[in-house]
Amino acid sequence: MIAKKNLFSSEIKEKVQSLISEMTLEEKVGQMSQFDWGFHAINPDAGGEINLIMKELLDKGMLGSLFNLSGVEQANTLQQQAIERSRLGIPMIVGRDVIHGYRSVFPIPLAQSASWNPDLIRRTASAASKEAASDGISWVFAPMIDITRDPRWGRIAETMGEDPHLGEIMAEAWVDGAEVLDSANESLSVASCPKHFAGYGFAESGRDYNTVDVSDRVLREVILPPFRKAVDAGALSIMASFNEVNGVPACANHYLLTTILREEWGFEGVLVSDYNALGELITHGVAKDAEEACEIAIKAGTDMDMHSGIYYKYLPKLVQEGRVDESLIDAAVGRILALKIKLKLFDNAQVNPDLNQSVILSEEHVSLAREAARESIVLLKNDNDTLPLTKQLKSLAVIGPLATNINDPLGCWAADGNPDDVVSLLDGIKAKISPDTELLYAEGCDIESEDENGFEQALAVVAQADVTIIAVGESKIMSGEGNSRSELDLPGKQRELVEAAIKLGKPVVVVLFNGRPLTTVWLDEKATSIVEAWHLGIQSGNAIADVLFGDYNPSGKLTATFPRSVGQIPLYYYRKNTGRPPGGVYSSRYVDAPVQPLYPFGYGLSYTKFEYNNLVISSTSISSSDSVSVSVDITNTGSYNGDEVVQLYIRDLAASVTQPLKKLKGFSKISLLAGETKTVTFTVTPSDLAIIGVNNSLTVEPGSFQVMVGSNSEDGLIGEFVVR
Ligand code: BGC
Numbered sequence: 001m002i003a004k005k006n007l008f009s010s011e012i013k014e015k016v017q018s019l020i021s022e023m024t025l026e027e028k029v030g031q032m033s034q035f036d037w038g039f040h041a042i043n044p045d046a047g048g049e050i051n052l053i054m055k056e057l058l059d060k061g062m063l064g065s066l067f068n069l070s071g072v073e074q075a076n077t078l079q080q081q082a083i084e085r086s087r088l089g090i091p092m093i094v095g096r097d098v099i100h101g102y103r104s105v106f107p108i109p110l111a112q113s114a115s116w117n118p119d120l121i122r123r124t125a126s127a128a129s130k131e132a133a134s135d136g137i138s139w140v141f142a143p144m145i146d147i148t149r150d151p152r153w154g155r156i157a158e159t160m161g162e163d164p165h166l167g168e169i170m171a172e173a174w175v176d177g178a179e180v181l182d183s184a185n186e187s188l189s190v191a192s193c194p195k196h197f198a199g200y201g202f203a204e205s206g207r208d209y210n211t212v213d214v215s216d217r218v219l220r221e222v223i224l225p226p227f228r229k230a231v232d233a234g235a236l237s238i239m240a241s242f243n244e245v246n247g248v249p250a251c252a253n254h255y256l257l258t259t260i261l262r263e264e265w266g267f268e269g270v271l272v273s274d275y276n277a278l279g280e281l282i283t284h285g286v287a288k289d290a291e292e293a294c295e296i297a298i299k300a301g302t303d304m305d306m307h308s309g310i311y312y313k314y315l316p317k318l319v320q321e322g323r324v325d326e327s328l329i330d331a332a333v334g335r336i337l338a339l340k341i342k343l344k345l346f347d348n349a350q351v352n353p354d355l356n357q358s359v360i361l362s363e364e365h366v367s368l369a370r371e372a373a374r375e376s377i378v379l380l381k382n383d384n385d386t387l388p389l390t391k392q393l394k395s396l397a398v399i400g401p402l403a404t405n406i407n408d409p410l411g412c413w414a415a416d417g418n419p420d421d422v423v424s425l426l427d428g429i430k431a432k433i434s435p436d437t438e439l440l441y442a443e444g445c446d447i448e449s450e451d452e453n454g455f456e457q458a459l460a461v462v463a464q465a466d467v468t469i470i471a472v473g474e475s476k477i478m479s480g481e482g483n484s485r486s487e488l489d490l491p492g493k494q495r496e497l498v499e500a501a502i503k504l505g506k507p508v509v510v511v512l513f514n515g516r517p518l519t520t521v522w523l524d525e526k527a528t529s530i531v532e533a534w535h536l537g538i539q540s541g542n543a544i545a546d547v548l549f550g551d552y553n554p555s556g557k558l559t560a561t562f563p564r565s566v567g568q569i570p571l572y573y574y575r576k577n578t579g580r581p582p583g584g585v586y587s588s589r590y591v592d593a594p595v596q597p598l599y600p601f602g603y604g605l606s607y608t609k610f611e612y613n614n615l616v617i618s619s620t621s622i623s624s625s626d627s628v629s630v631s632v633d634i635t636n637t638g639s640y641n642g643d644e645v646v647q648l649y650i651r652d653l654a655a656s657v658t659q660p661l662k663k664l665k666g667f668s669k670i671s672l673l674a675g676e677t678k679t680v681t682f683t684v685t686p687s688d689l690a691i692i693g694v695n696n697s698l699t700v701e702p703g704s705f706q707v708m709v710g711s712n713s714e715d716g717l718i719g720e721f722v723v724r
Contacts, residue, residue, distance in 0.1 A: 007236060007268040007338050015346075016337045019088060020330055028333040029315040030062025031090065034272065036307045037078075038068030053309035061085025064304060064336055065139070067095035068415075072353045075136020079349045090337070091345040095139035095193075097413055098178075099158055100124070101537060102131035104365035105410050105417035108479075108515055109144060111376035111534035113160035114556035114604070116645040116669050118173035124372050125177030127365045129190040132416075133180060134356035138188040138343050141239060143174035145194050145226040149570035151560060152206025154483030157412050157515035157535070159201060160226075161559025162572045162601060165664045167226035175233040181342070186352040187359075189343040194230040196241030196274060198256055199223050203243060206569065207484050212243040217657070219245065220692060222574070228265060236339055237270040240302060242277050249284045251277045252293075257301030270335045272304040273297065279308040290314060298324055303332035361421065366539065373536040373543030378556035379605040380530040386507055387529050388550025388607060389467060395438040397465035398426050399458040399501065400472045401447045401494065402513040408447075408473075411535030412480025412515055421538045425471050425511065428541025432549050440465055447475045448492040455493075459500055467507045469548065470498055476535055479515025488519040488566055495522065502526050511544060517562040521598055532556070550607065555643035555669070557604035557712065561597045568593065573601035573713040574660045602647050602664070602712035608638030608674060615709055615717035624686060624700040624723050631681040632709045632717060636672035644711060645669045648682045651706040656694035662713055682709070689723065 008016075020028070035054040044051070057063035061082055069075045075094050082092040100106045106124040115121070129140055144158040147167050160170045171194060178192035199219060203210040214223065227238070240250040240257060250256055251273045261267045278297050279290065287293035294314035297305070305311035318324040340346060359365075379387070389396075402408060406422040423431075426441055433439065444458030445451060462468045472494040477483055489495065499522075502508050509529040512518065513536075523530060531554070533544050546552040563571040567590070580587045582595040589595055611634070618629040636642060648666035652659040666682040684707070689700045702723050710716020 007335070007342055012338050012341050015341055016334045019090070019337055020334060022088060023333070025316050025319060025326070025329070027062050027087070028329050029312050030057050030060065031064040031333045031336050032304050032315070032329070033057060033063060033309065033312045034065035034067065034095070034304050034306045035063070036068050036275070037066045039307070041070065050307065050309050053312055057312065058082070059085065061087065063092055065093045065095055069094055069136065072134065072136045072351050072356055076350050076353065079136065083349065089346070091340055091349040093139050093340055093343070093345060094137050095141060096132055096137045097142070097415065098128045098132045098137065098140035099142050099144065099413035100411065101128045101369070101414065102135070102416045103360045103418065103421070104128070104131060104369050105414045105421070105537040106369055106372045107376040107536045108157045108411040108534055109160050110157050110515070110560060111536060112372060113166065113170055113559040114378050115372070115375035116166070116557055116667055117375055118169050120372055120375055121170055122173040122177035123368060125174045126180060127368055129178045129180045130187070131356070131360050131365065133188040133190050134351060134359040136188070136351050137190070138345060139191050139193060139237070140178055141193045141195060142178060143171060143192065143194055144196070145171040145230060146196055146201035147223055147226065148201030149572040150201070150203070150206035151488055151517040151563065152484050152486060152566065152569060153201065153203055154208060154412070154479040154485070154515070155201070155481055156560060157479035162561060163559065163574065163664050164222050164225040166559055168229040171226035171230040172233040175230045175235045179234065179236060186355050188351060191236035191339060191343060193237045193239050193272065194227060194235050195239035197227055197238050197250060197261070198241060199245050200241040200243050208482050209242055212245060214245070217692060224260070231265050231267045235269060236342065237272060238267065239272050239274055240277065242274050242280060244284060249277070249281055249286060251302045252281050252286055252296040252300045254300045262301060268335065270303050270339050271301055273302050273306045275306050276308045278302070278305050278310040291318070294318060295323055298328055298332070303335050369537050370539035370543050373539045374546050374552045376534060376536060376556055377543065377547050377554050378532040378558055379554040380532050380599060381524060381527060382605055382607070383528040387509060387531070387548060389509070389548055391433050391549050393433065393437045393466050395440065395465040396429070396433065397440045397461040397468040398429060398471070399442050399444045399461060399468060400470045400497065401443055401445060402471035402473050402511070403441065403443065408476045408513060409535050409537065409540035411476050411537065412483070417538070423539055423541035425541045425544055428543070428545035429469070429548070431542065432545040444497045445493045447494070450493055452493050452496065455497060455500060458497065459504065462501045462504050462506065465506070467509070468501055469509045469511060470501055471511045471513065472498060473513030474515055476515065486566065488517065490518070490520065498523065499526065509548065517560050519563055519565050519598065521564050524598060553607045553640050553642045554604065555606060555645065557602050557645045558599055559601065561601050562599040564596070564598045565593055568595070568597070571597055573662060576658050576660055600712055600714045604712070606642045606644065608636050608640040608642040610642070610644045610672070610711060611635045611637045612710060612717050615719045617707060617719045617721050619721060621722045621724055624702065627683050627685045628721055629681050629683050630707050630709060630719070631679050633677055633679050634670065634672065635677040636674055639674050641671070641673045643669055643671050646680045647710060647712065647716070649708040649713065649716070650684065650688060652689070652691060652701070653704045653706060655691055655701050655703065657691060659691060662708060664713070
C-alpha cells in the first residue's frame with residue numbers, strides 16, 4: 001500500500017489560512033480559474049470573452065492556472081509575471097495533457113495496460129512527468145482511469161481497459177509514478193489528475209460525450225474502484241467528466257463530487273472541471289444560463305473551472321447576493337493553494353531552461369519506451385509457429401500503410417511527440433535482419449482511401465519474397481477524443497490488400513496498429529500470424545522487430561475484449577449469467593452470430609506454451625473473515641523462455657444480488673525458463689469476496705465460491721470453496 005500523500009499538513013494549512021485571510025474575493029475566484037493558453041496562442045487577437053478574461057487575470061496577477069504553454073521559456077516567463085503581478089506572490093500552476101509520455105512517447109495506455117505490469121506503468125508515468133516538469137509543467141492531466149466496455153468509443157485508447165480490478169492496480173501505480181514530489185532542485189514537482197470522474201467510458205453507443213446512464217451498482221462496482229484507489233494512493237487532484245451521471249452532469253453532481261469523493265473517500269485534493277464543462281451545463285440543460293451553471297458547479301464541489309471563465313465572471317456576484325456562501329469559495333481556493341504549496345511552487349516555480357536537454361529523450365527514457373512497447377504487444381495468432389522469424393531470411397517483403405509510417409504510432413494525445421523520434425516498422429526491421437536478406441517494400445494502399453493502385457506493386461513484392469510482413473490498421477486520429485467509430489474493421493482497402501497477399505500462399509505475418517479492439521474475424525480466419533502492435537510510441541518499430549524476430553517473446557494480454565462484430569457491443573468478460581444463458585432458442589443469443597468474442601479479456605499468446613496444473617485451495621470451508629490461498633503450478637512446456645500473466649478469477653455462485661460469472665481478483669506476471677515450473681500462490685481476502693449486497697452494504701455473503709486460475713478469462717483450472 002502506497003502511503004497517502006497528505007495535502008493538508010499543519011504547516012500547509014497554516015500557510016493557506018494566512019493567504020486566504022489576506023485575499024480579496026476577486027483574487028480567490030481568479031485562483032479558481034484555469035485557461036488553455038494554446039487556445040489563445042492560436043488566435044491571440046480573437047478578443048473572445050474567454051481570451052479577455054484570461055488576459056485580464058494574467059494582467060492582474062490573479063490567474064490560478066494555465067495549460068498548453070509551449071516550452072520552458074514561455075512557462076518561466078508567464079510564471080514570473082504571475083508571481084510578480086500577484087499582490088501576494090501566488091504562482092500559477094501549469095498543466096498539460098501528458099497522457100502516455102511527453103516527448104518520449106510511450107505506448108497508448110490501452111497498450112501499456114496489456115503489459116499487466118504496474119511497475120512498468122509506474123516508470124513510464126514517472127518518466128513522462130519528469131520530462132514535462134523540465135518544460136515547466138507541474139500538473140499532468142493523467143492518468144485516464146475510465147473503465148469502458150465499448151471499443152467504438154475512441155477514448156478507449158486512453159483507458160486501461162474494461163476491468164475494475166486491473167484498473168485499480170494500474171491507477172495506483174500511475175498516480176504513484178506520475179506524482180514526482182521530491183524532484184531535483186532545478187525541476188518542478190508534479191501532481192497527477194486522474195480523470196474523468198466519473199462514468200465517461202459508458203457513453204451510449206460509444207459516441208464520445210454522449211449520455212451515460214448507469215446504475216449506482218455499476219458506478220460503485222465497476223467505474224469508481226480505480227478512482228478510489230487513485231485517491232488512496234494520494235492523487236492530488238481529480239478531473240470531473242463531461243457526462244451526466246443519473247441525470248446530473250459531473251461538475252454539477254453533488255452526489256459524485258461531495259458525497260462520494262469528499263465525504264465517503266476523504267479526498268483532500270483539487271477537483272477541476274473538464275474543458276468548458278461549466279459552460280456545457282447550459283447545453284446539457286441543467287442550467288438556464290452561465291450564472292446558474294456557476295452556482296450549481298460550486299455547490300456541487302467543483303474547485304477549479306477549466307476554460308469557461310464562468311467562475312471569475314459570476315462567483316463574486318453570487319457571493320454578494322448571498323446565493324453562494326463564501327466558505328465554499330474558501331474551501332475550494334484553499335485546496336488550490338495547498339496544492340501549489342505542496343508542489344513547492346511558492347519556493348521555486350522557475351525551471352532551469354537547460355534541464356530538458358538532459359531529461360527529454362534521455363537514453364533511459366528511450367530504452368524505457370522500447371521496453372514498454374515490447375511488453376504492450378499481444379500475439380493474437382501464431383499457427384505453425386510462423387513466428388518468430390529467422391533473421392537470416394533470404395528475402396523479406398514488408399507492405400502496408402503502417403510500415404514506414406512515423407506519425408500514427410505516436411497514437412492519440414501525444415501533443416508533445418515528434419514523428420521524427422519514431423522508429424518505423426521498416427526501420428526497426430532493417431536494423432534487425434541480416435545484411436544478406438533481400439528486403440522489399442511497397443506500401444500497397446493507404447489507411448483510409450479506396451485507391452487500389454498500389455496493389456499490383458505490393459503483390460509483386462509479396463510474390464517475390466520468402467515471407468511477408470503486412471502493417472495495417474488505424475491512423476492515430478481514428479481513436480482518441482471525439483473520434484468514435486461505428487465500424488471496427490480495417491478502414492479503406494486494407495482488408496483487400498491483406499486478403500490478396502494471403503492468397504498468394506506464402507507465409508504472411510500481419511501486424512496491427514490500432515487504438516482499440518477491432519472486429520477482424522476474417523483476418524483471424526485467414527492469417528496464420530497476427531501481432532497486435534497498437535500505437536506503441538517512439539520505439540514502435542524496434543519493439544515490433546524485437547518480437548517478430550524472437551529477441552523478445554511476447555507476453556501481453558488483452559485488457560479489453562475484442563468483439564466479433566459491432567452488434568455484440570458492449571461485450572465484456574465481467575458479464576452475468578442471466579436467467580437464460582446463451583444456448584438454444586429462447587436463450588440469450590443471436591440468431592445470426594455467436595455470442596463469444598473474437599479474443600477474450602486476458603488473452604495473448606507466447607512463443608512458448610504454459611501448462612497449468614495442481615490447483616490447490618488451502619481450505620474448502622472458511623469463515624467470512626478468513627482469507628484463503630489458491631496456488632497453481634505453471635510449467636513452461638515449450639522451447640523458449642517466456643513470461644506468463646497468471647490470472648485469478650472469482651465467482652460467487654449464489655448471492656443476494658446477481659454476480660458476474662467471473663471477476664478478476666489477482667494476477668501475477670512470472671518469467672519461466674523453457675522447461676521450468678513455478679508455483680504461484682494468490683491470497684484471496686475477504687475484500688476480494690465482498691460484494692455490495694441487496695441492502696447496499698459491502699459484505700461477504702456465505703455460500704459457495706468458484707475460483708479459476710488460468711492464462712485468460714476463458715481458460716483455467718477451476719476449484720471451489722465455501723464461506724460459512
Ligand atoms: C479532455 C480532457 C483533457 C482536457 C484538457 C478535454 O477535452 O476531455 O481529458 O484533459 O480537455 O486538454
